[in-house]
Amino acid sequence: MSSAAEIVTDLVKHIDFDKRSLLISASAIAFNPTFWNIVARREYRTRFLSRAFGGAQTGCYALAITIFSLGLFRDFLYERALRDQPSHPLLEGEIPTYAGYALLALGNILVISSTWQLGITGTFLGDYFGILMDSMVTGFPFNITNAPMYYGSTMSFLGTALLYGKPAGILITGWVLVVYLVAIQFENPFTSGIYAKREKERAKAKGGKKEL
Numbered sequence: 001m002s003s004a005a006e007i008v009t010d011l012v013k014h015i016d017f018d019k020r021s022l023l024i025s026a027s028a029i030a031f032n033p034t035f036w037n038i039v040a041r042r043e044y045r046t047r048f049l050s051r052a053f054g055g056a057q058t059g060c061y062a063l064a065i066t067i068f069s070l071g072l073f074r075d076f077l078y079e080r081a082l083r084d085q086p087s088h089p090l091l092e093g094e095i096p097t098y099a100g101y102a103l104l105a106l107g108n109i110l111v112i113s114s115t116w117q118l119g120i121t122g123t124f125l126g127d128y129f130g131i132l133m134d135s136m137v138t139g140f141p142f143n144i145t146n147a148p149m150y151y152g153s154t155m156s157f158l159g160t161a162l163l164y165g166k167p168a169g170i171l172i173t174g175w176v177l178v179v180y181l182v183a184i185q186f187e188n189p190f191t192s193g194i195y196a197k198r199e200k201e202r203a204k205a206k207g208g209k210k211e212l
């Protein structure tokens with residue numbers, strides 16, 4: 001039996017870096033969070049979407065539909081990239097297939113349950129539109145991870161890679177994780193700031209009433 005390093009080397013040899021679809025898929029993965037962060041911060045500063053769509057709620061729904069569609073397109077490009085790639089025998093047996101289905105199921109449970117908890121505006125950057133949650137959601141899946149959407153999505157990417165039996169899919173999944181970890185670093189302080197501002201205003205309002 002070969003060592004772990006030899007297995008990894010062999011898996012990497014089964015990635016065709018010359019296929020353009022691989023780069024296109026990686027680009028789409030990086031583009032989406034970049035796009036929604038730029039648009040959402042612009043909305044926060046200028047309210048351009050709320051004005052264009054006649055309200056924060058409709059503006060947020062428009063952004064939600066756009067982000068959702070970009071996600072579908074990104075998934076389409078990922079599957080197309082995988083079809084262009086060689087398979088590896090190690091990833092083609094029954095066990096990787098079952099693991100693939102399990103990851104897809106778990107990933108979807110995380111994504112769907114967090115959408116259920118947050119609602120559409122809570123999921124799709126409503127806080128940037130001034131649509132804030134009343135309180136922090138702490139129920140499942142937020143009691144097991146602080147970013148169920150991102151980790152669930154990453155699990156789905158890995159599950160798909162295993163179902164297709166493609167080492168390139170594992171590499172792309174690593175890229176997905178890097179992109180999401182950067183996004184979390186970028187997004188969390190900003191949304192915390194939005195909520196801290198609300199708390200300050202609430203405290204001020206309370207203090208004002210006491211003075212009366």
Ligand SMILES: *[C@@H]1O[C@H](CO)[C@@H](O)[C@H](O)[C@H]1NC(C)=O
Nearest residue numbers: 138139140141142143144145
């Ligand atoms: C998270 O919440 C769910 C549903 O309330 C519960 O079944 C589960 O045990 C909780 N998990 C942890 C780690 O607290």
